[in-house]
Amino acid sequence: MSADVSGVSREVLVRPIQSRSKGYLLALAASLGAIGVWVFFYTQQLEHGMIVTNLADWGSGGGVPWGLYIGAFIWWVGIAHGGIILSAAVRLIGLDTYQPVARMAELLTIAALTCAGLFILIHVGRPDRLVTSVLPAWPTRVQWSPLMWDVTVITAYFVLTATYLMLTIRYDIHRLRDQLPDVLEPVYQALLIGYTEKEDAVVERMVWWVAFAIIIMAPLLLHGGVIPWLFALLPSMAGWSGGVQGPSFLSIALTSAVSGIIIIAAAFRWAYDWEELIPDVVFRGLANWLGFFSLLFLWLQLQQVVTGIFAAPTTLQHATEVKLSTPVYWVAIGLVGVTLAYVFASALKPSLFSIPAMVVASFAVLVGTLVEKTLFVVEGLQHAHFQLYDGVPGTYVPSAVELSAVLGTAGIAVLFFLVVSKVIPVVELHAIEADHEEVDH
Amino acid sequence: MTDDGPVSFDDDEEARMERALAEAGYDTELGMEMAKDAQRVAAGELSEAAFFDRYHEDVLDDFGRDARELPELRDDVDGEVVADADDPDGIRESLAAIADDEGVSRREVMKKGGAAAMALSVFAGGGGAAATGEDDESYDGTRYGMVINLNNCDGCLACVKACEQEHGTSRGANWMYVFTYEDENQDGENFLVRPCQHCTDSPCTKVCPIGARHTREQDGLVLTDYDICIGCRYCEVSCPYGVNYFQWGEPDVPDAEIDDDHQIDERGRWVGSRPPKGVMGKCTFCVDRQDGQMGEEKIGTTSCEDACAMDAIHFGDLNDEESAPNQHLEAYKQAHQNDHSDWENRTDDIVSTFKLMEERGTNPNVQYIGNEPSEHARQVEGPVAYEDMGLVDDRKQEVLDNGAMATDGGEEA
Numbered sequence A: 001m002s003a004d005v006s007g008v009s010r011e012v013l014v015r016p017i018q019s020r021s022k023g024y025l026l027a028l029a030a031s032l033g034a035i036g037v038w039v040f041f042y043t044q045q046l047e048h049g050m051i052v053t054n055l056a057d058w059g060s061g062g063g064v065p066w067g068l069y070i071g072a073f074i075w076w077v078g079i080a081h082g083g084i085i086l087s088a089a090v091r092l093i094g095l096d097t098y099q100p101v102a103r104m105a106e107l108l109t110i111a112a113l114t115c116a117g118l119f120i121l122i123h124v125g126r127p128d129r130l131v132t133s134v135l136p137a138w139p140t141r142v143q144w145s146p147l148m149w150d151v152t153v154i155t156a157y158f159v160l161t162a163t164y165l166m167l168t169i170r171y172d173i174h175r176l177r178d179q180l181p182d183v184l185e186p187v188y189q190a191l192l193i194g195y196t197e198k199e200d201a202v203v204e205r206m207v208w209w210v211a212f213a214i215i216i217m218a219p220l221l222l223h224g225g226v227i228p229w230l231f232a233l234l235p236s237m238a239g240w241s242g243g244v245q246g247p248s249f250l251s252i253a254l255t256s257a258v259s260g261i262i263i264i265a266a267a268f269r270w271a272y273d274w275e276e277l278i279p280d281v282v283f284r285g286l287a288n289w290l291g292f293f294s295l296l297f298l299w300l301q302l303q304q305v306v307t308g309i310f311a312a313p314t315t316l317q318h319a320t321e322v323k324l325s326t327p328v329y330w331v332a333i334g335l336v337g338v339t340l341a342y343v344f345a346s347a348l349k350p351s352l353f354s355i356p357a358m359v360v361a362s363f364a365v366l367v368g369t370l371v372e373k374t375l376f377v378v379e380g381l382q383h384a385h386f387q388l389y390d391g392v393p394g395t396y397v398p399s400a401v402e403l404s405a406v407l408g409t410a411g412i413a414v415l416f417f418l419v420v421s422k423v424i425p426v427v428e429l430h431a432i433e434a435d436h437e438e439v440d441h
Numbered sequence B: 001m002t003d004d005g006p007v008s009f010d011d012d013e014e015a016r017m018e019r020a021l022a023e024a025g026y027d028t029e030l031g032m033e034m035a036k037d038a039q040r041v042a043a044g045e046l047s048e049a050a051f052f053d054r055y056h057e058d059v060l061d062d063f064g065r066d067a068r069e070l071p072e073l074r075d076d077v078d079g080e081v082v083a084d085a086d087d088p089d090g091i092r093e094s095l096a097a098i099a100d101d102e103g104v105s106r107r108e109v110m111k112k113g114g115a116a117a118m119a120l121s122v123f124a125g126g127g128g129a130a131a132t133g134e135d136d137e138s139y140d141g142t143r144y145g146m147v148i149n150l151n152n153c154d155g156c157l158a159c160v161k162a163c164e165q166e167h168g169t170s171r172g173a174n175w176m177y178v179f180t181y182e183d184e185n186q187d188g189e190n191f192l193v194r195p196c197q198h199c200t201d202s203p204c205t206k207v208c209p210i211g212a213r214h215t216r217e218q219d220g221l222v223l224t225d226y227d228i229c230i231g232c233r234y235c236e237v238s239c240p241y242g243v244n245y246f247q248w249g250e251p252d253v254p255d256a257e258i259d260d261d262h263q264i265d266e267r268g269r270w271v272g273s274r275p276p277k278g279v280m281g282k283c284t285f286c287v288d289r290q291d292g293q294m295g296e297e298k299i300g301t302t303s304c305e306d307a308c309a310m311d312a313i314h315f316g317d318l319n320d321e322e323s324a325p326n327q328h329l330e331a332y333k334q335a336h337q338n339d340h341s342d343w344e345n346r347t348d349d350i351v352s353t354f355k356l357m358e359e360r361g362t363n364p365n366v367q368y369i370g371n372e373p374s375e376h377a378r379q380v381e382g383p384v385a386y387e388d389m390g391l392v393d394d395r396k397q398e399v400l401d402n403g404a405m406a407t408d409g410g411e412e413a
């Protein structure tokens, strides 16, 4: 099952850069609007402090000091990690079918990492100190604090992804220069500094190695490592500890990332009539992956539930029972479960498959994973090993300020794609010119 | 360790001393020099007169008077009484007294003059107050902690109130907290008095990304550096006891009403009193008192301990057999001896002690006398309600939720 898109012309590829449409402006306005709403709320937080959130102290106050902000942080990092794993797999093991969406996955990684970073910024009480406190402490604290591991690995990862993207972009821009708008000339010149066609072979090898590094690093160290370790290593909360968190976080990352890519690819295909560039087979393939990762996700949830209720230590048992009796947990599981069912059904009966339905399913999965991750953080904090506080568990419903941040970061991700798609091709040239050297010379 | 040995400073020793001096905020260079020469005096390689000759000027500059007038310093270099320098508090006290006499800033004198004192105590057996290397397992300096006798507690909340007032904490940030609870195997009302446990293996200090939450080397206090804390609240989620209280909004007590002596510790770090907005706070074991900034008589005491009329709270150096907590535990055990007449293998006493959730591996420095609440324990309304004392129990409901709703100039917390 491989898509042959090599017949597609370069004009099709640069269509988003050249086209102008009302739809685009509308999307731009919507994303700016979403960001605006968040900025409005966030200034309140800057002015009054974290008190405008519904977070509070755990203990006598019965609140949760970590909530939606951290849940959304994990969620965005997950999308980022999954996205890049996918694109690296394309390069590494030659999953050519997905070449048309590889760059979108990389761009999604950059956007999602930015949003994740923003959540760290708005989560802390003193964002003004992030640089002045973190940098000097780095050499002495990096071996201790899981939070410092996260900051370190995510930064390294951001740099790696950006490099990777930049290398492949240079290749395309050089060859598509004629079709690109002149107003952006300075941008292209900057992107192409020092470029010669001789570097292509070297770059290709570099890209392979970077992809290799990502494939090793992302699952083992990132979403299967430092992110779950933020929680799994603590002695305080019953619902958090345990080795299953690594695989479980990873499954969530992959599920949400594939969903994100499906949505973005479908949006571009729909907006620019890219049926030939991103053919059905790409979506069918992505749907299968989504189904597979959803299955993994549900299986790992099952592991946690079974070990949590069958003769578990009392605090863990209690935490698990409460999780199971929380309706919104079943909403999250249900959303992923329904998607899984749909994917399996359409694999058996191909006529059931439709891209719009897949997009809806992808949104469902994204909502489900965000809910699950936030619940994981919040409920973890509500069921500490130390059970004497009467106020615990209190209630936590994210405040408007917190919810607006999810909206705002989604707006940022959309805005990022809108802007980038006007500057560089969001599908790489390699996708339509498989044997590029021949085409070029 | 070096009382009589030849005067040689191997790299390790030198590094250790330097670190100790630097950490204590003293004038490292001067201290190092003096310490080396002091050792030479002790070893008979340098005459006392030569020593004073050499440092007379410096010491005069720094102290405003000759070191020979400082009894501890003089004794220390006599050789035979070097061990007295084990008591760096004594030296510090003298320095502080000089500062007061001369009208110079205490902090300045402590910093400069303390260098010598520090240096001497580093070498005088035991290593002195600041010389607790992680590598030095036999360290036997101060380790502040508490023995809390729950059998004496009557749930009056005086300690909670006293703490709030002494540190200017915001409503509901109950650094000291008292549970009243009912339990399956205990009759009636039981109490659990809960300050920060100042754990030796504290998860909160491990997870802090920037080292704002740290253990003060000289005495084991677990403190938060309000100057660098970024307010990530990781310490709070990692603490098994729920003793951290973040400053969600503007503090109730403004900065102008708290003077520096309460806030800045002897190392010059801002760790005392309530935290500013956006920063983490918790019980400090009254660090300002321990540093002598509230007066000599308050060293080795805490506000909650003073306020407790039932003699439940006992604070002091757990490494010192004579300290209040150790004495109390000993006396209490003496008063509750077991009857050995029929069964001689019975334990010596019938006193039950525990550390809170020791199985979490935190190694707490608070020890309780009484029964540990079981997993079936339930917190209930106490004999004195928090409201009756002008306190807030559930900070979220009573303070923070209002703030979250009234985003416009809303409540302060």
Ligand code: SF4
Residues within 6 Å of the ligand: B196, B197, B198, B199, B202, B203, B204, B205, B222, B238, B239, B240, B241, B242, B243, B244, B282, B362
């Ligand atoms: S009780 Fe909590 S805050 Fe206090 S030292 Fe232990 S872990 Fe840290």
Ligand code: SF4
Residues within 6 Å of the ligand: B207, B208, B209, B210, B211, B212, B213, B224, B228, B229, B230, B231, B232, B233, B234, B235, B236, B279, B280
């Ligand atoms: S809130 Fe402050 S003290 Fe606590 S872990 Fe974060 S930076 Fe450290």
